[in-house]
Amino acid sequence: MFYRPEAGHGLPHNPFNAIVAPRPIGWISTRGSDGDNLAPYSFFNAVAYTPPQVMFASTSQKPDRNGTKDSVAHIAESGVFCVNIASAALKDQMNASSAPLPAGVNEFDHVGIAAAECATIDCPRVAEAPANLECRLTKITRLAGEANWMVLGVVTGIHLRDDCVREGRFDLSRDGWLTRMGYRDYAAIHELFELERPK
Incomplete structure (x- = not known):
């Protein structure tokens, strides 16, 4: 099968985001003049x-x-944001925070998850997340398409949950790394293997 995206694929569901998978989920928290916000984005990476x-x-x-x-909108206003890493144990709260709530509604309260203050920026973070990346905005770029925006930031502070640091490594294998697979599919990754780079 071959198709050009502009001509359509003829399938019941768009295969594109299932092809580029698994993808980590950036659970983004922000603070604006209208309050705090929390929302997941699966087009996310380091x-x-x-x-x-x-x-x-x-x-x-x-x-x-x-x-x-x-x-x-909040990041353009404040210049900061926090990436909260969602484990498989937090999948229900992560999913609930994706609801299209009106501006000004606090998703932390809506989904019942505790917020904590960041250390290097004026922004909330998910208190029970395995890791939080505090970020200062470097650029917001308009992408092709009607409402596509890319946000880039420098990490200014990192929180690691103590129980996720094992033998000197950040390790989410017990809780499971939560990833997006496309469609309505997600995966929890619990098993790892190592590969040595060629010399």
């Missing part, structure tokens, strides 16, 4: 080591946000 940098992309819009979503 992009550099030194200094550590991350990106996520927002690919839809809300009628009360003028062409974008709450997260991007």
Whole structure:
């Protein structure tokens, strides 16, 4: 099978986001003049080591946000955001926070998950997340398409939950790394293997 995206694929569901999988989930928390927000984004990844940098992309819009979503609007206003890493144990709260709630509704309260303050930025974080990456905005870039935005940030502080540090390594194998597979599919990764790079 071959198809050109602009011509359509002829399948019942778009295969694109199932092809590029699994993808980590950036559970983004922000603070704006209208309050705190929490929302998951599966177009998310780390992009550099030194200094550590991350990106996520927002690919839809809300009628009360003028062409974008709450997260991007808050980041444009405040210049900061936090990436909360969602484990498989937090899948239900992560999913509930994806509801298209009106601007100004606090998802921490809506889904019943505790917030804590970040250390290096004025922003909330998910208190029970295995890891939190506090970030300062470096760039918001308009992507091709009607409401596609990419947000880039430098990581200024990192929280690791103590029980997720084992033998000197960050390890989520007990809880499971939560990943997006496409469609409505997710995966919890519990098993790892190592490969040595060729010399």
